[in-house]
Amino acid sequence: MRFVAFVCDKGMKGALDDFKVMLTRNQPFTGLAKAVAFLVIFALGVVAGLWVAAGAHQSSDSIVRPTIMQLMPSAAMYQPSGGSGGGGGGDCCRPDTKPVFAEFVAPTRLMHDMTDEELFWRATLVPAAAGYPFERVPKVAFMFLAGHGVLPLAPLWERFFRGHEDHFSVYVHAPPAVAINVSEDSPFHGRQIPSQETSWGSVTLMDAEKRLLANALLDFSNERFVLLSESCIPVHNFTTVYDYLVGSEHSFLEVYYRNTKQCRNRYSRRMAPDITLRQWRKGSQWFELTRDIATSILTDTRYYPLFRRHCRPSCYPDEHYVQTYVGMRHGARNSNRTVTHVDWSTGGSHPMAYGAREATPELVRSIRTSREPCTRNSQPTTTCYLFARKFSPDALAPLLNMSAAVMQY
Template sequence: MKKDIRQMHLKTLALYFLILVCGIGLGATLIFCLYSIPLNSKPKQLFTFQIPPTTLEEQPPGLYAINSQVPNQTESTTPTTNNMVSNTTTGIIKEEPKQITETPRPAISSAFLHGMRDEQLFWRASMVPRINKTPFKKIPKVAFMFLVRGRLPLSPLWARFFRGYKGFYSIYVHTQPYFVGEVAPEPMFQGRRIPSEVVTWGEISMVEAERRLLASALLDFSNERFVLLSEACIPLYNFSIIYPYLINSKKTFVECYDKEGPVGRGRYDHKMEPEVTLEQWRKGSQWFEVDRHLALEIICDKKYFPLFRDYCKPACYSDEHYIPTFLNIEFPEVNSDRTLTYVDWSKGGPHPYKFGKWEVTDSLLKQMQNGTECLYNGEPTRVCFLFARKFVPSSLIRLLELAPEVMHF
């Protein structure tokens, strides 16, 4: 019995030895094969994918920053649209049909991701063509930049406003980064949310958000005018009035005035001298409209923005002072010193009045449209405000009811 057990152990040891020899031989063979592969050989691609071509209107700004295709209104290369004409002096509004022939732009193959830090974003947005004349026919667009906390409650009204004018506008939305969900269910708002940081209303982070929106919108070379709007803003006219009003304007619209007292000059810090003096200090609304030239100057500013970041702190609200002061010092001749957004301060307090459902009437909206007189390109006009705020979400139904009659959309 002991002899049989000994023989069994010998057979087991022989089997283990055979397995060990085979393993060493197989390993040596694999190592030899790996070392014999040339260093300049390329691995085969197991998976391939291709980014589908998209139009500039369909591409999300948070994904692809550049696309050179002019969006087609229809499958035809000569889409039919409305020739948007408005006489801001007399208030006469008319629309004339016109054929627009679009020349497609050359494709830019190296689209890059928009997941950039602010420094990278501003650097990329500051790159502008030195030849002003484009080698393709460009339709100037208006960039509507929404600075919101989360959802856009009045989006159904804005959807009616944008409907039918694809190719003449761009949308950008800056929300709080912790907001989860859709900003708005309408198609024109899908994919329009840009990478954002936490915003504290009234502090320097608000100005940083505004500059981030401008830089994102500047990546599209077709954007010529840039409008900053809040979640409580509404349009007072249809698109065929607002678009030519902005595109044909010779000046930008940033509210800018000198105000005595604690909420004006009282917020100034003498540590800003000599770059910013008390006489140059200005106040205004944060909801502005600028052209492409001023948008570039704002995001490229390395002289005044650091001063506001360091010395304009609560109760100095940077969003009410930075851009008005900057334009007052550097570009006073190109600004109209007025805002395009109507607000009601008649009730007093630190914030404008909020319009609820039962306060929205046709007479109220018409008063916002024609209740004042101002200058537009040197001529007097009663079309002074293109937008209005603040409207609470409960006013949406009433606004949708009045939109066809009062705003004509």
């Protein structure tokens, strides 16, 4: 095209030159002939100008377009659907769809380089608009605090989760640089979050709990948040657990006060006036929270620093911080009980552990149906516990043998 324009342009210039030569010769010309000659020259000039302008416009387009395409984001680029030849038929082009929005509302890649401060800020962003621009199915976030970096009861949990993939998400806090050993088709695969070292009885355990909550809050479909340990088991099937939690009007966090050394004596007067002894609370570490209460905990910059400074190892922050905070700020929306059964009847700093010999159908049935009823949505019920601990690794085999008949999964 450029070559044709060049040739035409040269031809018109040649014609103009010929007319100029004719006019400058010393030959007699009539007035009419001169007028015709000038009109022809003028017309040729106009045509030449239009032709050159059109050629320049086409040339400009061919240069600018690639530059614009290079500046466009890759998600807006279109590529042939029928391979490199472009002969796919029907829709010849399709968008290079990268799931940017899907990854934003429900992250599948949990490892990131955010600091805790950055993570907590990001996790507490709450949409101002009512409703969601996607089909939101409420999910339960199962958050495992695996202090030793192992999940010995994972096969039981995998059986519990099977077939309900759209209604749950899993998060695991293990020691740094420790990879959970599970198969690629396990719901635990790729579900470890960035972690830090923890030590029993210190505020680092509470930091780990907040880290689990924050990562789980990044998924906008997570509605309920359950904290579990590697020694916990589900004593009911998934449908029962899901309906129980999603349909509940309250969170399930044990909160109480007792005039004992395990409760009252752990309080530090240096927390006053922000936290007084009358506001001090204790309870089980293993909680279940609604989304808004979980968000509220991460936004707390008033009370948590007091626990970091004054609730030292003998205080056990994981048994007091969430309990005191929720009691002060969200007491009316909490059931004041836990849904994780633990047997403290033996006394001491640790609950009773269930091994292969103790893990019997009779034990699990007694946990599934409580002798003393509790309330759910202000109605009495004998289904008070959904989970139980503390089960040893050697209890896995008998638990798997009874899961279908007793736990119904």
